[in-house]
Amino acid sequence: MANNFFPIAIAAIVISVIALALSLSSVSTSDSADFVSAQGEKRTIHINLIEPKGGTNVKDEPYPATELPAGKEGTPGGLAIKEPDETGRWQVSAYMFEPSTVVVNQGDDVTLDFFGINGKEHSIHIEKYIEHHFTIKRGELVSKNFVASEPGIFQIHCQEHEPNMVGQLVVLPGI
Numbered sequence: 001m002a003n004n005f006f007p008i009a010i011a012a013i014v015i016s017v018i019a020l021a022l023s024l025s026s027v028s029t030s031d032s033a034d035f036v037s038a039q040g041e042k043r044t045i046h047i048n049l050i051e052p053k054g055g056t057n058v059k060d061e062p063y064p065a066t067e068l069p070a071g072k073e074g075t076p077g078g079l080a081i082k083e084p085d086e087t088g089r090w091q092v093s094a095y096m097f098e099p100s101t102v103v104v105n106q107g108d109d110v111t112l113d114f115f116g117i118n119g120k121e122h123s124i125h126i127e128k129y130i131e132h133h134f135t136i137k138r139g140e141l142v143s144k145n146f147v148a149s150e151p152g153i154f155q156i157h158c159q160e161h162e163p164n165m166v167g168q169l170v171v172l173p174g175i
């Protein structure tokens with residue numbers, strides 16, 4: 001009896017291991033197949049050009065002695081603090097892209113719809129993909145289309161409001 005039992009037990013273990021290996025490999029194959037099929041898609045992403053603001057009165061909060069980064073040619077760099085007015089009210093604001101980070105897959109056919117909500121004018125370029133600046137004024141919607149051929153992290157850059165108004169285009173590498 002003992003002589004028959006051990007070969008059967010070993011065979012059962014070997015079959016279990018093979019079955020487990022097959023089930024694991026089929027899971028990973030179907031996962032990567034789903035990911036591959038998600039590449040090369042048409043994607044449209046909406047980006048609003050916004051300016052959140054906050055304010056208070058010196059009676060409630062002291063005016064801060066904050067040093068802000070300077071922008072190009074004396075521009076305020078996308079961040080601003082307005083000194084207290086005659087009533088003591090002071091205000092802070094920042095120009096920014098919303099969303100400021102955009103993620104696509106390599107090979108995607110990407111359309112970015114920019115909409116100007118605040119700020120008189122923004123001159124924007126996208127590193128590698130839209131090298132020439134294009135202008136967006138308040139109330140304008142400007143669409144830019146490109147194929148995300150090269151993976152990496154690229155700046156979406158506003159000339160008037162750098163360094164604060166800088167977003168990221170993240171192109172995930174294909175398999």
Ligand SMILES: [Cu+2]
Pocket residue numbers: 095119121122123158159160161165
């Ligand atoms: Cu701007």
